[in-house]
Amino acid sequence: MREQDILAQARETFLVEAADLLAELESSLLSLAEEPDADAVNAAFRAAHTIKGSAGLFGLEAVVTFTHDVEALLELLRSGQCPVSDATVTLLLECRDQIGRLLAADPAASDRAETLAESERLQRLLRRARQAPDEAGAAAGAGPDRSPDPARDASADDTADEAGDTAHAPDWTVHAEFGADTFRMGFDPASFLRYLPTVGDVQATELDLARIPPLDALDPETCHVAVAVRLRGARDKRSIESVFDFVGDSIALRIVPPVHKVQEMQALLASQGEAGERLGAMLVRVGAMTERELAMCLERQADPAAAAAAVEAGDPPPTGAAEAAGPERRLRLGEAAVEAQLVAPEVVQAAIERQGQLRERKTEESRFVRVQADKLDALIAMIGELVIAGSATHIRAAVHDDPQLAESAARVMGLVEAARDRALQLRMVPIGETFARFRRIVHEVGKSLGKDVDLTITGGDAELDKSMIDQIVDPLTHLVRNALDHGLETPEQRLATGKPARGRLALNAYHDAGSIVIEVTDDGRGLSRERIAAKAVERGLIESAEGLADDEIYRLVFLPGFSTAEKVTDLSGRGVGMDVVRRNIEALRGTVSLASQPGLGSTVQIRLPLTLAIIDGFRIEVAGQSFIVPLEGVVECIETPAESAGLDAPGGQACFHLRGEVLPLLCLRRQLRLQAPPASQRSVVVMRAGPRKVGVVVDRLLGEHQTVIKPLGTLFRPLRGISGSTILGTGAVALILDIAELATQAARRPASPVAAPSPRPPAAARSSSPTPLTPVA
Amino acid sequence: MSTLEVGRELTIYQVADLRAEWLAAYAGDLQRVDLSRVAEVDASGVQLLAALQRLAVRDGRRLPFIDPSPVLLDTLAVLGASGLVGDASPAAAEEPGDA
Numbered sequence: 001m002r003e004q005d006i007l008a009q010a011r012e013t014f015l016v017e018a019a020d021l022l023a024e025l026e027s028s029l030l031s032l033a034e035e036p037d038a039d040a041v042n043a044a045f046r047a048a049h050t051i052k053g054s055a056g057l058f059g060l061e062a063v064v065t066f067t068h069d070v071e072a073l074l075e076l077l078r079s080g081q082c083p084v085s086d087a088t089v090t091l092l093l094e095c096r097d098q099i100g101r102l103l104a105a106d107p108a109a110s111d112r113a114e115t116l117a118e119s120e121r122l123q124r125l126l127r128r129a130r131q132a133p134d135e136a137g138a139a140a141g142a143g144p145d146r147s148p149d150p151a152r153d154a155s156a157d158d159t160a161d162e163a164g165d166t167a168h169a170p171d172w173t174v175h176a177e178f179g180a181d182t183f184r185m186g187f188d189p190a191s192f193l194r195y196l197p198t199v200g201d202v203q204a205t206e207l208d209l210a211r212i213p214p215l216d217a218l219d220p221e222t223c224h225v226a227v228a229v230r231l232r233g234a235r236d237k238r239s240i241e242s243v244f245d246f247v248g249d250s251i252a253l254r255i256v257p258p259v260h261k262v263q264e265m266q267a268l269l270a271s272q273g274e275a276g277e278r279l280g281a282m283l284v285r286v287g288a289m290t291e292r293e294l295a296m297c298l299e300r301q302a303d304p305a306a307a308a309a310a311v312e313a314g315d316p317p318p319t320g321a322a323e324a325a326g327p328e329r330r331l332r333l334g335e336a337a338v339e340a341q342l343v344a345p346e347v348v349q350a351a352i353e354r355q356g357q358l359r360e361r362k363t364e365e366s367r368f369v370r371v372q373a374d375k376l377d378a379l380i381a382m383i384g385e386l387v388i389a390g391s392a393t394h395i396r397a398a399v400h401d402d403p404q405l406a407e408s409a410a411r412v413m414g415l416v417e418a419a420r421d422r423a424l425q426l427r428m429v430p431i432g433e434t435f436a437r438f439r440r441i442v443h444e445v446g447k448s449l450g451k452d453v454d455l456t457i458t459g460g461d462a463e464l465d466k467s468m469i470d471q472i473v474d475p476l477t478h479l480v481r482n483a484l485d486h487g488l489e490t491p492e493q494r495l496a497t498g499k500p501a502r503g504r505l506a507l508n509a510y511h512d513a514g515s516i517v518i519e520v521t522d523d524g525r526g527l528s529r530e531r532i533a534a535k536a537v538e539r540g541l542i543e544s545a546e547g548l549a550d551d552e553i554y555r556l557v558f559l560p561g562f563s564t565a566e567k568v569t570d571l572s573g574r575g576v577g578m579d580v581v582r583r584n585i586e587a588l589r590g591t592v593s594l595a596s597q598p599g600l601g602s603t604v605q606i607r608l609p610l611t612l613a614i615i616d617g618f619r620i621e622v623a624g625q626s627f628i629v630p631l632e633g634v635v636e637c638i639e640t641p642a643e644s645a646g647l648d649a650p651g652g653q654a655c656f657h658l659r660g661e662v663l664p665l666l667c668l669r670r671q672l673r674l675q676a677p678p679a680s681q682r683s684v685v686v687m688r689a690g691p692r693k694v695g696v697v698v699d700r701l702l703g704e705h706q707t708v709i710k711p712l713g714t715l716f717r718p719l720r721g722i723s724g725s726t727i728l729g730t731g732a733v734a735l736i737l738d739i740a741e742l743a744t745q746a747a748r749r750p751a752s753p754v755a756a757p758s759p760r761p762p763a764a765a766r767s768s769s770p771t772p773l774t775p776v777a
Numbered sequence: 778m779s780t781l782e783v784g785r786e787l788t789i790y791q792v793a794d795l796r797a798e799w800l801a802a803y804a805g806d807l808q809r810v811d812l813s814r815v816a817e818v819d820a821s822g823v824q825l826l827a828a829l830q831r832l833a834v835r836d837g838r839r840l841p842f843i844d845p846s847p848v849l850l851d852t853l854a855v856l857g858a859s860g861l862v863g864d865a866s867p868a869a870a871e872e873p874g875d876a
Contacts, residue, residue: 183789189820193855205857214832220792
């Protein structure tokens with residue numbers, strides 16, 4: 001692959017990952033808006049930081065400089081120097097959008113100047129927020145300071161224990177044991193100690209007099225100088241260590257950080273890190289160990305004999321675990337570091353825990369593989385062809401009287417079915433990701449409308465086909481905006497009616513008998529039957545509301561040109577909303593319905609089929625032609641009931657009863673206007689049609705059939721009642737029927753043809769005596 | 778002599794010789810150490826002083842270190858050995874065992 005191709009592909013990957021990071025940034029910010037949380041600030045900071053770094057790799061200067069400013073503000077939030085206010089969060093959300101724009105921007109685009117101007121504007125605001133955090137908060141009329149401050153508790157401890165024991169001291173403790181040859185090498189410990197104030201404030205120093213032998217036993221040129229220093233305000237371990245760099249290895253240094261530093265390290269460990277990072281590297285990164293100390297530990301690990309020799313030479317002997325392990329056994333790095341008193345045990349503990357977490361996360365991440373969507377589609381298409389070809393084989397095998405061949409063919413079909421199921425599963429995506437987008441919308445729209453709304457999301461695990469996810473977003477968005485705009489009242493209105501000021505909006509999803517159901521529920525004013533009916537009459541959609549059930553009235557809302565909004569707001573109310581929603585859903589072979597309790601709220605329910613490409617079908621024959629109906633919709637097959645005698649008469653409609661239920665009969669021959677005399681022997685397939693059941697009268701039942709759905713051409717798109725076609729194993733074409741639609745049509749306008757929008761006279765009578773509607777027994 | 782007057786220089790270059798000198802003085806009737814003349818001192822010198830004091834403490838002898846020069850005081854502070862001089866020092870007490 002050429003280098004520029006590699007780069008282009010890497011850039012593609014970067015953009016996809018950047019999108020994920022932006023989503024993470026947004027959700028962290030939204031979570032901050034709800035409740036101050038150190039984790040959320042850290043997550044937001046990390047996301048921005050990673051984007052900046054990666055953008056730099058691809059030379060996206062504009063992104064880098066802009067994100068840098070965003071990161072700077074996030075850093076102030078993280079350290080608690082800047083309070084987390086509503087205004088700050090809103091500004092950061094705007095910045096997040098801008099980063100997205102900058103990433104997507106084409107350098108040659110005409111609106112580039114606009115985009116850059118926006119960057120400048122936001123950067124000005126970011127600078128102001130950084131310089132005068134309190135001002136920025138006050139100026140925006142923000143809420144109270146809700147910044148998370150993990151260090152706050154530590155500093156409280158500091159002042160309380162100023163005079164107390166070293167365990168809670170705010171100071172570093174440095175133990176420096178100069179080696180025996182220090183004088184002989186030409187060094188003077190005093191000169192190093194004089195340098196120490198450059199890295200911190202020396203609070204106290206103490207020479208360990210006990211180490212110095214009495215004069216008669218002393219070799220004056222051998223150094224026995226060991227001091228303990230209390231140091232305040234040093235930046236990190238390394239800066240202290242560096243004071244003694246020149247004296248090389250002949251010094252034993254032990255640097256103990258103050259408590260708040262230890263806590264800082266633990267916090268850093270908990271929030272950062274990459275999978276696979278070694279313990280030593282982690283500890284060095286957060287400043288718990290210096291490189292030198294790590295090297296020393298590793299050396300001791302690698303060469304326990306040398307460690308033993310070191311003990312011989314007068315180094316402090318190993319204690320605890322190290323002692324128990326004996327000089328031969330290799331100590332784990334963490335243990336070694338703690339034993340050598342180089343790192344506090346709780347810091348090592350935090351590091352080890354974090355390693356475990358990251359390891360887990362990595363195994364989780366590596367469970368996923370990115371696949372290009374068109375490759376997946378190609379695979380599924382191929383499996384579709386396999387289904388058809390397998391079906392043909394199956395049919396031929398049935399013709400030959402060869403049981404082994406039949407068995408073999410059946411096995412192949414079984415495997416093909418399994419492969420089909422798995423392939424379709426690949427395209428399924430949890431709807432939770434889509435739902436999550438709405439948090440932002442609810443947050444912002446709620447604000448702009450002055451409504452306080454709580455969004456609850458459940459059933460995010462429910463999966464649906466990837467292609468549907470994209471198509472469901474627009475209708476869902478409209479429904480959510482509708483609920484926010486018209487459904488939910490303002491806090492004042494709600495309180496006046498005795499409801500809590502906070503409105504509730506809920507998004508829910510679940511699977512139900514081969515479909516996925518998505519519900520948008522609000523606890524607002526609900527639908528007003530009277531207003532809807534009045535509007536419908538006004539628009540000439542119905543004559544009157546007499547005799548119409550509530551749900552039939554509510555369904556009027558989905559008709560084109562309908563809108564009960566008093567005024568057309570920015571968001572909705574132009575009367576183009578609900579019918580577009582309906583059409584979008586129906587284009588996905590789904591249904592949408594409304595339920596409501598006036599004053600209490602409404603629920604919009606969307607039902608979508610789980611799969612688009614291949615379904616389990618049931619083959620039926622009418623007038624010599626094969627048709628397919630979805631197998632999941634088939635309840636049972638029965639012999640033609642007595643009541644069906646009235647079917648063939650013009651205008652005749654029959655019902656029958658089945659175990660106490662009364663169900664309508666749908667004669668396909670009539671409904672589809674098939675020119676053939678009724679067969680002598682007929683069967684009825686009892687099928688589910690939406691919430692109801694219907695008995696479909698057919699000539700022959702031909703059994704289960706794996707159906708690869710081939711969509712109808714654009715010419716046939718307006719056709720209701722036919723949802724697709726398929727190619728049978730014999731090579732013949734079979735139409736896939738939408739029984740629910742056919743049944744509805746049959747109920748509305750008896751015996752009218754499938755596609756006609758206007759009623760036509762019934763087909764020529766076949767029997768002379770008109771049969772009245774069979775009364776219900 | 779009863780007073781040891783430590784000279785100008787108390788550094789690594791002198792400590793070997795000074796040790797012998799001080800041990801000899803200690804073997805005699807040494808009663809105090811005068812540090813007013815010290816103008817140059819390093820850690821090895823401080824160490825030597827500390828070793829002398831330890832000797833005295835071990836033997837239960839009273840041996841105060843008096844009049845430390847400013848230079849010496851400074852270096853003692855840097856090394857955290859200010860306790861070597863002054864009334865609270867281990868060898869200054871009437872009965873060193875009580876210090």
